[in-house]
Amino acid sequence: MSAKIIVGYIFLQEEIMGKFTVLNHPLIQHKLTIIRKKTTGTNEFRQIVGEIGGLMVYEMTRDLPLKNVEIETPIGKTVQKELAGKKLVVVPILRAGLGMVEGVLQMIPSAKVGHIGMYRDEETLKPHEYFFKMPPEVEQRQCIIVDPMLATGGSANLAIGALKKRGVTDIKLAVLVAAPDGVKAVQKENPDVDIYAAAEDEKLMSNGYIFPGLGDAGDRLFGTK
Numbered sequence: 770m771s772a773k774i775i776v777g778y779i780f781l782q783e784e785i786m787g788k789f790t791v792l793n794h795p796l797i798q799h800k801l802t803i804i805r806k807k808t809t810g811t812n813e814f815r816q817i818v819g820e821i822g823g824l825m826v827y828e829m830t831r832d833l834p835l836k837n838v839e840i841e842t843p844i845g846k847t848v849q850k851e852l853a854g855k856k857l858v859v860v861p862i863l864r865a866g867l868g869m870v871e872g873v874l875q876m877i878p879s880a881k882v883g884h885i886g887m888y889r890d891e892e893t894l895k896p897h898e899y900f901f902k903m904p905p906e907v908e909q910r911q912c913i914i915v916d917p918m919l920a921t922g923g924s925a926n927l928a929i930g931a932l933k934k935r936g937v938t939d940i941k942l943a944v945l946v947a948a949p950d951g952v953k954a955v956q957k958e959n960p961d962v963d964i965y966a967a968a969e970d971e972k973l974m975s976n977g978y979i980f981p982g983l984g985d986a987g988d989r990l991f992g993t994k
């Protein structure tokens with residue numbers, strides 16, 4: 770294969786696979802280490818999951834389009850920037866995704882919130898949808914799905930599919946900890962969805978937990994175990 774064909778092939782692969790970005794800002798990494806510790810209690814865990822959610826969305830929205838607007842300050846008229854383009858919807862996958870919402874809304878207070886309820890069967894690891902509620906005209910908005918854990922990728926793919934069925938075309942996924950299997954599964958089934966993570970961990974264990982991970986995110990957030 771000539772170099773040109775190889776480069777073309779890699780480019781094509783990247784396009785087909787979708788984009789995966791690890792947001793390794795030092796503040797994000799530091800906070801993630803705190804919530805990984807088994808000694809971190811519910812209160813601190815919940816607060817920091819929200820904080821990381823906010824920092825991640827701050828990084829993810831760097832490329833939001835701006836437009837010029839004429840305004841008047843107390844001193845006089847001026848042309849300044851404001852956000853243009855699609856409005857955002859934050860979509861937590863219940864339960865654990867709820868932990869990231871507050872932090873995201875601190876960055877984007879005008880964002881709407883849609884909810885998708887999903888749980889993983891502990892035996893089969895297959896996800897089951899039990900709730901779906903979106904704001905009106907969701908298909909005209911950009912949806913940012915938030916969930917702390919991307920393990921097999923089953924829940925994320927089901928959530929993305931549920932949004933696409935309702936006509937949503939602009940979707941991003943933000944997770945705290947991603948397993949390589951989950952990243953691959955979403956890239957394969959939904960190559961148009963960009964994935965952002967605070968970390969990509971070593972592996973997915975046979976019981977469905979991510980190693981080293983942070984344990985069961987939902988249970989740690991809500992104190993249910």
Ligand SMILES: O=P(O)(O)OC[C@H]1O[C@H](OP(=O)(O)OP(=O)(O)O)[C@H](O)[C@@H]1O
Pocket residue numbers: 862863864865866887888889890894896916917918919920921922923924925951977985986987988
């Ligand atoms: O990538 P997957 O293999 O689908 O696993 C990831 C899912 O598992 C967890 O939810 P869980 O089913 O524990 O529900 P919970 O948030 O109510 O605890 C997590 O919050 C994800 O939604």
Ligand SMILES: O=c1cc[nH]c(=O)[nH]1
Pocket residue numbers: 865918920977978979980982983984985986987
């Ligand atoms: O490690 C994992 C995997 C899935 N869900 C969690 O909460 N933790």
Ligand SMILES: [Mg+2]
Pocket residue numbers: 865985986987988
């Ligand atoms: Mg759980």
